[in-house]
Amino acid sequence: MTPDDETLVRQCLDGDLAAFETLVERYEKKLFNVAFRMLNDLDAARDVTQTVLLKSYGKLKSFDARYKFYSWIYRIAINESINVLNERRRMEAVDERLLTAGMEPIEFTTSSELSEAIQEALMNLKEELRSVIILRHYLDCSYRAIGRVLDIPEKTVKSRLFSARQQLKDALSIHGILKT
Amino acid sequence: MTDPEFLESIHRELDGLNSEMESRKLHRRLESDAEALMLYRELDAMGRALSTLEEVEPPKALRRDVLNAIAAFAPGDAAGDEVSRPHTFRDSQSSGHGAPVLRYGWALAAGIVLGLFTAQLLPREASGIDGISGTMAPSSIPDTSQGLQQAGEWLLDGQGVAGAVRLAHDASRIEVAVDFSSPDPVYLVLTHDETVGVVGLSQDGTAVEIRESGAGHVVLGESGEHRYRVILSRTVAGPTTIDLGLFRNDELIDEYELYVGGPE
Numbered sequence: 063m064t065p066d067d068e069t070l071v072r073q074c075l076d077g078d079l080a081a082f083e084t085l086v087e088r089y090e091k092k093l094f095n096v097a098f099r100m101l102n103d104l105d106a107a108r109d110v111t112q113t114v115l116l117k118s119y120g121k122l123k124s125f126d127a128r129y130k131f132y133s134w135i136y137r138i139a140i141n142e143s144i145n146v147l148n149e150r151r152r153m154e155a156v157d158e159r160l161l162t163a164g165m166e167p168i169e170f171t172t173s174s175e176l177s178e179a180i181q182e183a184l185m186n187l188k189e190e191l192r193s194v195i196i197l198r199h200y201l202d203c204s205y206r207a208i209g210r211v212l213d214i215p216e217k218t219v220k221s222r223l224f225s226a227r228q229q230l231k232d233a234l235s236i237h238g239i240l241k242t
Numbered sequence: 243m244t245d246p247e248f249l250e251s252i253h254r255e256l257d258g259l260n261s262e263m264e265s266r267k268l269h270r271r272l273e274s275d276a277e278a279l280m281l282y283r284e285l286d287a288m289g290r291a292l293s294t295l296e297e298v299e300p301p302k303a304l305r306r307d308v309l310n311a312i313a314a315f316a317p318g319d320a321a322g323d324e325v326s327r328p329h330t331f332r333d334s335q336s337s338g339h340g341a342p343v344l345r346y347g348w349a350l351a352a353g354i355v356l357g358l359f360t361a362q363l364l365p366r367e368a369s370g371i372d373g374i375s376g377t378m379a380p381s382s383i384p385d386t387s388q389g390l391q392q393a394g395e396w397l398l399d400g401q402g403v404a405g406a407v408r409l410a411h412d413a414s415r416i417e418v419a420v421d422f423s424s425p426d427p428v429y430l431v432l433t434h435d436e437t438v439g440v441v442g443l444s445q446d447g448t449a450v451e452i453r454e455s456g457a458g459h460v461v462l463g464e465s466g467e468h469r470y471r472v473i474l475s476r477t478v479a480g481p482t483t484i485d486l487g488l489f490r491n492d493e494l495i496d497e498y499e500l501y502v503g504g505p506e
Binding site: 079082083086087090091094095098099104107108111112115116119176177180181195198199200205220223224227228230231234235 | 249250253257284285288289291292293294295296297298299300301304305307308309311312313
């Protein structure tokens with residue numbers, strides 16, 4: 063049986079590098095996808111994933127075992143992604159035209175095009191809304207878990223999630239993607 | 243449709259959180275409220291659309307890079323020491339809203355220059371190299387080069403710069419040590435291919451911050467006598483070449499092509 067996260071963390075703190083390797087195997091793909099959905103950039107997603115894994119190793123001693131490891135590491139991933147977005151904003155003037163481009167109805171013939179359209183709609187959400195959608199719909203986190211990851215009350219999680227869904231629904235409807 | 247409780251019930255239903263009774267109650271109301279039914283269907287369709295998002299596979303080298311970086315800097319130690327992210331081009335290769343430029347974030351275009359910059363160096367404007375942006379936390383540098391295979395030594399002697407460049411490596415790590423003495427600040431610029439990545443830098447035995455420039459240049463340098471150690475992690479176990487250039491006032495004063503064989 064594979065050890066749970068808490069056991070692996072303890073083993074890792076005892077100097078067992080193989081235990082950390084198991085944690086990397088367990089979370090690498092999820093972290094990479096979270097970063098990619100937040101950033102829409104494979105290169106940046108790779109860098110963020112690396113940073114998250116190395117930071118989590120480096121800060122493992124400060125990890126509070128009362129909490130779930132996954133909520134801790136997802137929080138680092140979301141925060142790192144937001145750091146990249148902030149940096150990107152500092153480096154680039156936002157071109158408003160980009161934000162409204164592609165809002166005309168489009169016919170999607172492949173799942174890849176559909177994915178791209180959904181990703182584009184995600185990118186048009188505010189980061190605080192995008193992150194709850196990713197945590198709920200990609201990582202399948204409960205409201206409580208999302209609250210722990212983002213360090214916000216459950217009530218705020220619901221409010222953000224409902225707003226995010228509404229906005230996403232509207233954006234996808236405009237694209238003609240939603241078929242009810 | 244302004245009833246918050248009803249709205250929450252719709253979302254809870256979509257999240258599979260409603261009890262059987264709550265669910266029945268919701269659907270009874272939906273049957274008599276066309277607007278709410280439309281909203282429910284649209285949100286449900288949106289959830290299904292989100293579930294069609296394809297998972298993206300991380301690059302195969304990512305895990306190896308992370309584990310190499312940890313193994314290189316904390317051999318046998320418990321976790322808890324800061325480990326720097328292997329150098330990549332996140333900061334200098336923004337792909338913006340569009341599709342990713344590179345297939346692998348780690349892949350460095352051959353010939354693009356990697357850089358390191360010590361915080362204690364000259365003011366940036368004096369370096370003549372603009373746009374230094376990427377920053378990595380100081381890494382912990384191994385105390386010794388013990389266990390590394392010595393691969394070569396080159397003497398620096400010219401234009402007021404004296405010292406030596408030493409190259410050592412093993413299966414996972416490459417170390418470039420540069421001792422020099424110069425009356426003026428000297429910048430070192432490293433260039434390498436995608437098979438290695440910079441993971442640490444020390445100046446006179448102290449781990450220092452690593453930076454890179456938007457142009458891809460990397461700088462080290464101070465006047466006086468100093469020792470720099472640059473640690474690179476191999477991502478591929480084959481031979482590679484690292485180009486090292488010494489610059490003073492933007493003028494190339496010496497350059498070296500450091501060939502590093504594969505691990506034996």
